[in-house]
Amino acid sequence: MSKLIKLNNIHKHYSMSNFIVRALDGVDLTIDEGEFTSIIGPSGSGKSTIMNIIGCLDIVSKGDYYLCGENVARLSDRRLADIRNKRLGFVFQNYNLLNNISALENVMLAGKYAKMKSKECKLLAKEALRKVGLEGRMFHKPSELSGGQQQRVAFARALFGNPLLLLADEPTGNLDSKTSKEILKMLVNLNKQGTTIILVTHDMDIANVATRKIEMLDGKVINDIRREKENEIN
Ligand SMILES: Nc1ncnc2c1ncn2[C@@H]1O[C@H](COP(=O)(O)OP(=O)(O)OP(=O)(O)O)[C@@H](O)[C@H]1O
Ligand SMILES: [Mg+2]
Numbered sequence: 001m002s003k004l005i006k007l008n009n010i011h012k013h014y015s016m017s018n019f020i021v022r023a024l025d026g027v028d029l030t031i032d033e034g035e036f037t038s039i040i041g042p043s044g045s046g047k048s049t050i051m052n053i054i055g056c057l058d059i060v061s062k063g064d065y066y067l068c069g070e071n072v073a074r075l076s077d078r079r080l081a082d083i084r085n086k087r088l089g090f091v092f093q094n095y096n097l098l099n100n101i102s103a104l105e106n107v108m109l110a111g112k113y114a115k116m117k118s119k120e121c122k123l124l125a126k127e128a129l130r131k132v133g134l135e136g137r138m139f140h141k142p143s144e145l146s147g148g149q150q151q152r153v154a155f156a157r158a159l160f161g162n163p164l165l166l167l168a169d170e171p172t173g174n175l176d177s178k179t180s181k182e183i184l185k186m187l188v189n190l191n192k193q194g195t196t197i198i199l200v201t202h203d204m205d206i207a208n209v210a211t212r213k214i215e216m217l218d219g220k221v222i223n224d225i226r227r228e229k230e231n232e233i234n
Helices: 047-054 077-087 103-113 118-131 147-159 177-192
Strands: 003-015 020-032 036-040 062-067 088-091 165-169 196-200 212-217 220-226
Touching: 003 047, 020 047, 020 196, 020 220, 036 047, 036 177, 047 165, 047 196, 077 088, 088 147, 103 118, 103 147, 118 147, 147 165, 147 177, 177 196
Parallel strands: 036 196, 036 212, 088 165, 165 196
Antiparallel strands: 003 020, 003 062, 212 220
16 A cells, blocks of 8 residues: 555644644654544644645645655645645535535535636536435535434545545534434445545544544544454444
8 A cells, every 4th residue: 555644753733822733743653545534632632633635725834745745744734725725625624515506516616726627527516426426415405404414415525536534523513323323324434435534533443443543642643453344433
């Protein structure tokens, strides 16, 4: 398997008035193509910070980040935006959908940012909605969908155009346990079809479904366990 991500001694510091917050304090990590990784750890341990850096939404204070062999740690905002649009898909806890347009139009936005033609964009958006099992709801607006369905739309938007990597920060945080399991099953299936996934969660049962579990504490990786097969979802 080839190395998709390589983080070398990553630091992220925030200078407050009289002290420094070490949100990431020397993280070394490599992630291969095809892996399904979960990141777990207490609140404030640096999970979102590392996701934002891997997702090119934020830049490091110190260290190097290689994405497909290219050092992206010191690229301009424009280049980072370009990488985000073409190679990465991000899902957050709060769906982040636009409320006044349909599921299909929400997913199509991903193509519009990448300046894609409308016809091609619609085709890919429909394909992404099919992947998450929502083809029957594509003309519904977010308010006409359940929480789990809204999150599926967010996943479809993230999957638009087959990104190299899908990043999800607490995607089931607002969902009940039954709906969380459905989303989780969907992630396992996406991974089996080849999507590389990094998932942040507070929930150990959810973390254990991934084939690799990374534990963070105080801005450091304190545990990194790989499994041959993912656990069953009950
Ligand atoms: N913009 C910022 N300015 C200052 N400190 C920040 C900033 N963003 C994050 N931090 C601090 O960095 C640390 C790591 O935050 P992060 O959001 O990565 O935690 P987390 O593990 O995602 O927590 P949670 O589980 O609550 O989402 C925290 O101590 C937080 O207060
Ligand atoms: Mg967080």
